[in-house]
Every structure is written in structure tokens, then in C-alpha cells.
Amino acid sequence: MTQYVLEAENLGKTFGALVAAENVSLQVAAGQRVCLIGSNGAGKTTFVNMVTGYIKPSSGSIKLDGQEITGLGPRQIAQRGVCRSFQIPQLCLELTAAENILVALTVARRGALSFWRGAYDADLCDEAIALLERFGLAGHAERPVSELPGGVRKLLDIAMALCRDPRLILLDEPTSGVSVDEKFGMMDTVLRAMDGSDLTTLFVEHDMDIVSAYANRVVAFYSGRIIADGAPAEVLVDPEVKRYVTGNAK
């Protein structure tokens, strides 16, 4: 029997009369790299937000490694090993890139934070620099995030999410706002940084070239429902997907 990292069963979410998600069921096995596609408002980010605890589902259940996590908040879900990055990177703008990673590492490694142990502990600093290097960001270590360009912020946001060594990572549009030339380089960097871990990845993406190149499974959303689920080669030629998602039905 397949052990799933993530099991979402009949998830639903309504905002008043608006149905943002309806009967969404999805099982993700360990090590899979799943891409969620769909037009704006299709329910991708709603799904990500429900899994990571930002919004509570109106119905259905979510399990992580067989354990119920439905209705838990972002903090508890992160502690159980689900981390995420954001469409608009969520960083501490006045801190440097290294300090952002140090905060994430400190929370991950020292759950009960110390009142006297220095934030710039040598071991943590080494780990932070090594992580920044994996993402090609070491040159930005001592620069305040407010001075960093968008692509660097995206990578830093993902690097922060990885600090907890999560079981499952959700990347919300990791290449949005990045120039076409840089998108592939950015995905290569992210995947290289995650290399060697059995990390299960869900990412939301609009660029079908990126989807074809990096996903080993694609889930298509439309109007709050899943309309196709399978290998990229199958899903991207699905007539419904062509009609509602990729927009090239002809």
C-alpha cells in the first residue's frame, strides 16, 4: 500500500456564496514533484493555503503522513513538517539575507528560543552561509533584504522554508515576477538546493514550459475543482485542460 505524505479528502472552501474549492481530493506520495496549474481564481492558492493552515477548509480533511492536520494553524503545521514559500516573498525587509536565514534556522533548531544565547552563534552562522551558498545567494548575505532584487527575494523565501528540513514544501508561483530568461535558472537552483533530500514538492506555476520541464505530476484546477491529474505529457494535452487552463484548445 502506498504511503502518502499528503492526503486531501473532499476539501471544500466557500467564502459566502463564492465556492473557492469543491471536493478537492489529492494524494501525494513521498518524493513526488507535483505542479498545480490553473487560471487565476481556479483554486490553486486556496488549496495551498488550506494545506498550510492559512485558511481553514469548510469541509473535508487533510492528513500529513496519515496524521490529521485539518484546521491546524500555520505554526502547528510548520512544526509537523509542511513549509511554504509565497507568491509575494514574505521576508523581513529590514534584516539582512543572512539574518532572515538565521531567524528561520534558530526557530527550527532551537524551538524554545534562548534569552541569552547569541543570535549569531557560530554553528548557525555556518549553516546559514552554507544554505545561502546552495541557493547562490552568499554574495547577498550581509545586504538588507529591502535592497535585494525580486528574483533573489524569491530564492531567499524558498531557502527560509527549507530551514526546517520539511517533509513537504509548497512553492506558490516560484518563478512569478522573474524574467523569462531567469526562470529556468531559478528552478534549477531551487531543485539543486533541494537535491539529496526526499523532499516532496508541490508548486503552483503558470508557465507550461516550466511545468513540462520540472514536474513529474500535474494537477489542473478549474473553478475550485480538479479537472485533470497525471503525468505532464497526459495532462497538458487533455482537452479540458487545453480549454480552461492553457488556453490553446485549437
Place this chain on the structure above:
Amino acid sequence: MSRNLHSTLLYSAALVALLLAGLMLPQWLLFLLTMAASHGVVGLGLIVMMRGGVVSFGQGLVFAIGGYVAGLAATRYGVTDAVVLVLLGSAAAAIAGAIAGPLLARYRSIFFAMLTLALSMVLYGILVKSSAVGGSDGFNVPRPSLLGFSINETNSDYAFFALSSVIATVLTLLVTIYCRSSRGLLSLAIRDNELRVEYLGTSVRAAMAINFIIAAALGGAGGALTVISLGHIDPNFSYWTRSGEFVFMAILAGHASAPAVFLASLLLELVRSFSNKYFPDTWQLALGLFLLLIILFLPKGVGSLWAKPERLPRQAAEKAKQAAARNATEAAE
């Protein structure tokens, strides 16, 4: 040498110099410095909160609790030692902080400020109506002893100055260490982006509540020190203008440096004293203009004149440079 050891030595040297200088200072200045140190301790608490992105407009609450508990312990329960009175005042305020903190930690910006202000004014109302603690007149507090030594009329000014200086220095050192700790860095992260901190897997509310409790303990210690030095307490300790003075002091100091709060406190005392003497009816105007100038020319407070932002330790910075060079080589390839 570690940064904390460096600070310990620096603060100790400053304390010794201050205590020696105190032997030569006139009485009026000793009293002014004593008040500046006592109030500065309350300001330290505000700095701890400001680093997390909130400002309490009701620090008079814990200031009064600390003062009243110290005063009552001295008058009703015969506690005579000044250090014990300060500890009692601080502990009582910390307990009050532990009760209010978790509730207040849910709120931010103006809501947090107004709720703290409301709580302090509730206490003010209760104190004014409570004849058991002297009502609006308050009550006098007898002169305590200090670590077994009696304090008399001739040495009291210096004794209280020394007591408040030592306590203020120790607390400033502890706050400095706290600000440099992982919790201190977390506070800055919370001020910048609460959502991200929550998604990292730690409780923002718990961190804010802890900051509030620390600030309460410091406020209580400041209240007790003030009562011991003044020999009197009344409900004005909890009045909103008193809380406003602490906010004034914290804005003047900025949160970049803990010792800056004492300079701000001293400046406030000096401006108030001299404005009061030379412009008795408009001294608040002088105070307001002074604050305006500080906000215009030193928006991050007087502490920003000398405090440098924390940086990676030299060894780590060197490793970062080497890693950056490797990244650049990889990118070029």
C-alpha cells in the same frame, strides 16, 4: 572577546565612573540623575516592546504597580531593604504583565497602544477611589535601608543615586544581552513580518507576550526605585501623562541601543526642569518642540548616533565572502 563580555566591561567601567562622579555632584543633580535612571529602567521595557513593533501607551500601569507594591511592603509589612522592595515591585508588575500580556499580545499598533492606556487609566481610577492606599493623595513611604546599612538624611541622595545607577546598569546589560539573543533577533523579525515568523513554526503571540512581561518587570522595578527615592507615591504614577513621558523617552532614545534610553531620560529631566524654571506655563511646549527636532533630525533616536547594526561575526563574514566567490565562479561557468 565576546560582544556580551565587552559590554559587561564597558558598562561596569561606566558605572564606576558614574559612582565616582556622583561623589562630587550637587544634590539637585544627584536627584535628577536618580530620577533619570529610575525612569530610564521603565524606558528599557518600552525599547524591548518597540523592537517587536509595538509601543505601550500605558506603561504607567506597571510603573504604578511596582511603586505601590514597594510602598505597601514598606509601610504595611515592614520590609525595610531597598533592594528587596525593588525586587517585590518588579515581581508584582511582572505578574500583572503575565496576566495582561497574553491578552494584549493579540493586538497591534493603535489598538495595543490604546488598550494599554485604558488599563493604566483603569488602575488610576481605582487608586484615586481607594482610601486604603491614600486615595488621590497617595501615601508616604519611609526611607529604607540598603543591604543592611541605614540611610540617613545626609547620605540619602547619594545612596539612592548609587542604588538606581547599579540597578539600571545591571538591567541595561541584561536587556542588551536579550536584544542580541536569538529571541531578540526574533523580535526584529516579528516587527518586520509576523506572517513569515508564524510560518517558520514559532508563536508570534508568545514572543510578544514575553516581551510585555519583560517590559512589565522593568516598569515595576522603575516604579519601586522612584518611590524609594521620592518617599511618596500617588495615583499619578498611573496617569496617562506619565505613560506619555515614557513613550517620549523611548522615541527620543530609539531602539538601536539600550543605554540610549538613559540619555533620553536625562535629557527629558533636564528639559523639563529648566523649561519649568524659565517658562513655567509653557514648558510642555518646549518639550514638544524638542521632540519634534529629534524626530526630524534623528528619526531612529539618539541611540542611532553610536549604535551600529549587528553584523555577522568576523569569521562568519569571511566564510560568506568565500562562499560568494564560489557562487560567482559557478555562475560564470
